[in-house]
Amino acid sequence: MFDERFVRLSEGDKARDLVQTRLVKGLASCGLKSNVVSVHRNAWRSVMAKARVQCFQIFARAVAKLRGGDPNVKYAWYGASSKEEVEDIIEHGFGGKMPLRDGLRLSPDDSPLKSVKSCGVDKDGVRHVILCRVILGRVEMVPRGSDPCGSSSEDYDSGMDGSFSSPEGYVIWSQRVNTHVLPEFVISFKLHPSKGNVRIEEPLKPSSPWMPFPALISVLSKILPSSDIALISKFHKDYKENKISRHQLIQKVRVIVGDKLLVAAIKSFREKKIPASFKHARSWQPENHLGGQNTVSFMNCVSGLKEGRNTERDIRPY
Incomplete structure (x- = not known):
């Protein structure tokens, strides 16, 4: 499904089991039944890819030093609009080709629904989400619907909507998307009808004239x-x-x-x-x-x- 920049993880692989279980359980809690088609890991083969890993590690240490020893690294989901976008992100990083002036919004690893809703759907019904490692550092509340361009002060490293005890999403400011976000896994999956009442948009299947x-x-x-x-x-x-x-x-x-x-x-x-x-x-x-x-x-x-x-x-x- 993907090229040599990715490593396909086989069934039974520990990393695959952990990643797909997180996604499947997160969607099941919302009443959605999913079937994982494949799980790929970023291979970090190119010089630039390896540099991004080193850059992430350097910034994690810097944030830890700045914030009392804890960089507050979490896992979070990003819903890709297509397979092509996944490849663009792995090759160029988030916002590598286009600026993200309003920041990057991600879903907590135990609550992938919002990212899944933003996924594109190909002709076979397959969607792609990227599981990223994220440096959150010190977080400030950013209510959904607000449109900030960055943190309110240098005291904060990222934003969050929802509540600190139950976050609904993270906001990584545009100037930090390629230093504080590291795309690690790509999960390709399908959704199936279930007893839940959650409605998922089908972005690539028009219900009205284009x-x-x-x-x-x-x-x-x-x-x-x-x-x-x-x-x-x-x-x-x-x-x-x-x-x-x-x-x-x-x-x-x-x-x-x-x-x-x-x-x-x-x-x-x-x-x-x-x-x-x-x-x-x-x-x-x-x-x-x-x-x-x-x-x-x-x-x-x-x-x-x-x-x-x-x-x-x-x-x-x-």
Whole structure:
């Protein structure tokens, strides 16, 4: 399923048993039945991969020294939108190709549901989650729905929503995603119907008509500066020439446009109109319409539209 950057763990392997049991039990507690297809471990074969491990260890020691001897290292889940995203993360790190201005959101290792909800689903019904080692250090509360760009002060190393006794998610700030987060295992799995009432979105299986990419560009051209539209058009051309994948195209557009505006564009296409709220989704002003690049980042390659739907299923890149 994956290339030489990964080592497939066979059934009976201790590490595999521990990892898949954590995922299966975590989902079962929410009423979801899962079937693990495969478990892969990051092989750390390349020079850069080995450097990331050393960097993580150095920062763990530094945080421990700064925080009274305890770096507060935990395991946490990240829900990948596709197999391609998993490979991008292993090759380039989190945010390696695209900035994560709002930080990286992860789920505690005993509560994977939110990360699973953000997973993409391939044509065979397979999803992928990444189990990461994370340096949390000193944690501050960051309520879900808030939109901070970093810690409130140098006294904190990461964020958390929920409560300290029962965390619902962790937030790793953008400047620390590749020093404080180490992707170790990739679990590929399927979900099956069960007696639980938890509803999981199927991001790659549209239940409504998709939005053609030229139509998306047409709608966005009414709002975005011409430089942004030119860049989006270039990426679309690269996709048609097989220079980038569909996943890469969508992710690049999300970086330029921002998730809120992208959702508004899709809704306006379906409603055949552009509501007033659409313009304000990006704090748009007429005087800067022809200005320079005015980009808004997505919440991350992992969080994106985690609180709602996955935009990738709504756009047809043709």
